[in-house]
Amino acid sequence: xxTSFRFDPAELPPEARELRQEVRAFLAAEAEAGTFSxxxxxxxxxxxxxxxxxxRGWIGMTWPKKYGGHERSQLERYVVTEELLAAHxxxxxxxxADRQSGPVILRYGQxxxxxxxxxxxxxxxxxxxxxxxxxxxxxxVFAASTRATKTDGGWLVNGRKIWTSNxxxxxxxxxxxxxxxxxxxxxxxxxxxxxxxxxxxxxxxRPIINLTGGHDFNEVVFDDAFLPDSPLLGEVDMAWKQxxxxxxxxxxxxxxxxxxxxxxxxxxxVAGDEPSEHLAEGIGRQIxxxxxxxxxxxxxxxxxxxxxxxxxxxxxxxxxxxNFEQALPDKVRLLAPPPGDAxxxxxxxRFEEALRYTTLxxxxxxIQGGTREVLRGIIARGLGLR
Amino acid sequence: xxxxxxxxxxxxxxxxxxxxxxxxxINDAEKGVWxxxxxxxxxxxxxxxxxxxxxxxxAGAAMADGFAVLRAAGRFAAPVPLAETLMAGWLxxxxxxxxxxGPLTIAPVHADGDIAxxxxxxxxxxxxxxPFARNAAxxxxxxxxxxxxxxALVAASGLPIxxxxxxxxxxxxxxxFDGATPETVKPTDINLDMLQRLGAAVRSQQxxxxxxxxxxxxxxxxxxxxxxxxxxxxxxxxxxxxATLAGEVAAAGAAADLAAEACAGTDFGIAEIxxxxxxxxxxxxxxxxxxxxxxxxxGFTYEHTLHHATRRLWSWREExxxxxxxxxxxxxxxxxxxxxxxxxxVTQHT
Numbered sequence: 001x002x003t004s005f006r007f008d009p010a011e012l013p014p015e016a017r018e019l020r021q022e023v024r025a026f027l028a029a030e031a032e033a034g035t036f037s038x039x040x041x042x043x044x045x046x047x048x049x050x051x052x053x054x055x056r057g058w059i060g061m062t063w064p065k066k067y068g069g070h071e072r073s074q075l076e077r078y079v080v081t082e083e084l085l086a087a088h089x090x091x092x093x094x095x096x097a098d099r100q101s102g103p104v105i106l107r108y109g110q111x112x113x114x115x116x117x118x119x120x121x122x123x124x125x126x127x128x129x130x131x132x133x134x135x136x137x138x139x140x141v142f143a144a145s146t147r148a149t150k151t152d153g154g155w156l157v158n159g160r161k162i163w164t165s166n167x168x169x170x171x172x173x174x175x176x177x178x179x180x181x182x183x184x185x186x187x188x189x190x191x192x193x194x195x196x197x198x199x200x201x202x203x204x205x206r207p208i209i210n211l212t213g214g215h216d217f218n219e220v221v222f223d224d225a226f227l228p229d230s231p232l233l234g235e236v237d238m239a240w241k242q243x244x245x246x247x248x249x250x251x252x253x254x255x256x257x258x259x260x261x262x263x264x265x266x267x268x269x270v271a272g273d274e275p276s277e278h279l280a281e282g283i284g285r286q287i288x289x290x291x292x293x294x295x296x297x298x299x300x301x302x303x304x305x306x307x308x309x310x311x312x313x314x315x316x317x318x319x320x321x322x323n324f325e326q327a328l329p330d331k332v333r334l335l336a337p338p339p340g341d342a343x344x345x346x347x348x349x350r351f352e353e354a355l356r357y358t359t360l361x362x363x364x365x366x367i368q369g370g371t372r373e374v375l376r377g378i379i380a381r382g383l384g385l386r
Numbered sequence: 387x388x389x390x391x392x393x394x395x396x397x398x399x400x401x402x403x404x405x406x407x408x409x410x411x412i413n414d415a416e417k418g419v420w421x422x423x424x425x426x427x428x429x430x431x432x433x434x435x436x437x438x439x440x441x442x443x444x445a446g447a448a449m450a451d452g453f454a455v456l457r458a459a460g461r462f463a464a465p466v467p468l469a470e471t472l473m474a475g476w477l478x479x480x481x482x483x484x485x486x487x488g489p490l491t492i493a494p495v496h497a498d499g500d501i502a503x504x505x506x507x508x509x510x511x512x513x514x515x516x517p518f519a520r521n522a523a524x525x526x527x528x529x530x531x532x533x534x535x536x537x538a539l540v541a542a543s544g545l546p547i548x549x550x551x552x553x554x555x556x557x558x559x560x561x562x563f564d565g566a567t568p569e570t571v572k573p574t575d576i577n578l579d580m581l582q583r584l585g586a587a588v589r590s591q592q593x594x595x596x597x598x599x600x601x602x603x604x605x606x607x608x609x610x611x612x613x614x615x616x617x618x619x620x621x622x623x624x625x626x627x628x629a630t631l632a633g634e635v636a637a638a639g640a641a642a643d644l645a646a647e648a649c650a651g652t653d654f655g656i657a658e659i660x661x662x663x664x665x666x667x668x669x670x671x672x673x674x675x676x677x678x679x680x681x682x683x684x685g686f687t688y689e690h691t692l693h694h695a696t697r698r699l700w701s702w703r704e705e706x707x708x709x710x711x712x713x714x715x716x717x718x719x720x721x722x723x724x725x726x727x728x729x730x731x732v733t734q735h736t
Contacts, residue, residue: 003605004598005632007640009647020733086729261729269725277714284717285709287728288664291657291736292641298736299640313636320633379632380625383605 003383005313007295010302016079023083026056036090042357044090045169047127053084053091054124059098063106068119074305078298082254086261092166097121097128099253101174105195108234108242113195117172131161131175131196131220138163139374141176142188142240146222148177154229155179155194157202157222165368167205167218170198180237188240195231202226212360251370252300252314257293257321259365260358263332264290266351270337282335289324293317312382319375326365329358395433395447399455402427403462409691415465416555420521425466425489434468435485437476442484444475453591453646457639460595460702463694465556467491467518469588474526477581481537481572488523491516493561495706497582501563503531503538503571509563517705519547519559527563528574528581535577538568552705554697583654585706587645590659590666593702594642596695597635597669600677603692604628607681624680631676638669644736657735660716667703667712674699 061077063069137143146159173196180190202225303310366372406424436452438444474490493513501511527538546562608619645662648655674696685692
């Protein structure tokens with residue numbers, strides 16, 4: 001008997017290999033046409049680009065065809081996702097909907113809502129945000145207090161969500177709202193998931209500028225915002241039962257270890273084809289981490305495809321992955337040849353840009369989507385320690 | 387690596403280790419007592435010739451099966467040359483030489499090894515830190531005959547062997563082959579680098595197994611040991627250390643499997659094996675440190691069994707190229723392909 005977590009090897013089917021070549025050819029053509037700059041290291045926001053992906057069938061890939069999906073495997077979806085991320089393609093307009101919101105609607109939405117929303121996500125037309133955190137409820141998700149009060153034909157919402165990525169661009173939010181007080185027996189009781197149309201009167205979005213100077217997250221204020229009954233996702237007061245499964249999708253993906261890859265790529269570029277042994281060793285160490293993480297992440301996709309819910313394995317991948325991607329800019333910084341006036345402008349500047357950007361975003365990587373501390377708690381529970 | 391045959395073979399190995407590889411067996415082996423019952427059971431089950439084709443007297447198992455057995459052997463800190471016998475059997479079989487019975491080992495084990503076979507049919511040269519040489523009945527030696535490579539099967543008895551040991555207390559002996567006449571010599575397509583690669587893949591797998599063991603021991607110890615009025619497993623700092631250890635164990639296992647798969651192919655991919663030895667080697671150091679921290683002073687005693695695994699982890703990570711050696715090779719490969727091929731390199735080799 002062993003306490004170790006199991007990461008079954010996943011082999012990509014032949015169709016996934018063909019698909020990878022298709023995605024690479026598409027990305028090369030888009031980069032050539034100037035749609036995005038693969039070496040900037042920042043995946044941007046572009047509804048136009050998302051619609052192009054939707055037209056190619058690369059959003060909602062695993063969903064049923066009757067909801068606009070393509071009934072392809074988790075492994076094929078994985079291949080598309082990692083290629084888009086590795087190329088730093090602008091996927092932010094649809095990535096949340098594709099990864100998290102769509103699957104929640106598919107699983108818990110009423111039929112009418114599924115038919116109405118899912119095909120539009122798959123077409124790349126809808127941007128989603130996730131309303132979880134609140135000013136007094138960060139890692140402690142189930143302490144949410146933004147209230148939905150039953151009224152004639154629907155609900156009245158009051159309160160505030162915060163750190164909501166893309167709220168200022170989003171068409172919809174999936175919000176976790178308090179519909180009853182928690183109980184003594186279950187402090188997670190009393191929360192319900194709602195599909196919220198962001199244009200609803202009574203919802204105001206305020207930007208929060210992050211330390212890179214960028215505008216990604218927001219504060220969202222609900223002031224007597226009225227929601228009809230139909231967009232309820234799952235049972236009233238029972239969201240705590242639903243929230244856990246989806247984490248396997250959120251936590252193990254390539255976005256959890258690939259975000260600072262540009263620092264390593266640009267280091268290899270300035271290193272040239274015959275680097276010093278010291279530099280080669282440094283590069284090799286990071287490649288070993290990267291490759292191992294990719295294998296583990298792919299393994300989770302394979303387990304999802306096999307119908308398993310590897311929730312703890314996903315937490316392991318995210319903990320290892322975010323620690324890796326967070327540390328990477330710092331490792332790279334100390335390996336790089338010192339800047340000099342003799343170096344050609346292009347490569348050196350690209351390296352500088354990648355290093356600055358990845359250094360600045362590094363702190364958030366072990367916070368967003370579940371902090372390191374939360375993840376280690378989940379892993380510890382999986383080990384039987386709590 | 388989870389098909390039915392694999393499971394049966396691993397179950398067989400695990401049962402043998404459970405019955406015959408006890409803490410006392412490991413301590414006695416360090417004192418020089420040959421664990422005869424353990425070895426005989428492994429040999430009788432055919433596990434020792436897993437990588438030898440049936441027509442050469444072996445079990446003809448898949449490479450993956452042998453690696454899975456070595457993971458189990460690593461878990462139990464089996465103080466026998468099972469890995470070395472598997473590698474020797476493989477080296478001999480690839481040259482068409484049937485495996486002799488008994489424990490085997492291989493030489494040379496270093497990248498600069500050089501044993502020459504002269505026109506008179508006699509060997510010249512020595513090999514350092516040969517694992518379990520004093521216990522081996524035969525040694526499979528990769529030799530240089532002029533410009534060609536050959537495999538020589540050499541009886542160990544009569545060879546001058548000077549004893550040394552790894553920091554895990556396992557035999558790592560210096561063997562002089564000067565003047566020795568091999569029993570059999572056959573040409574081979576295997577070179578020293580391939581032998582190094584196989585060795586690195588094997589040690590990665592053993593490391594993965596030993597890491598599984600120390601995770602299990604550390605979790606159990608944390609649940610059993612009480613301080614400040616409660617099991618130390620209830621302290622968040624301890625939980626987070628163990629969660630980190632679990633991550634290292636998982637990473638080493640995934641990386642070791644990558645190398646095992648590479649060895650099942652014909653090319654023994656350098657990239658895959660380098661990735662595995664670097665990552666497993668790092669995990670060995672990180673993992674052992676956490677396991678010892680959790681065990682406190684108790685784990686620093688000879689009486690406790692934690693060191694059976696941790697000392698092996700520290701010794702195995704050095705052998706057949708440590709992290710620095712393989713990381714340098716890996717980095718050179720990546721640099722030679724260039725920045726724009728970095729991502730395709732990663733997807734191609736995992």
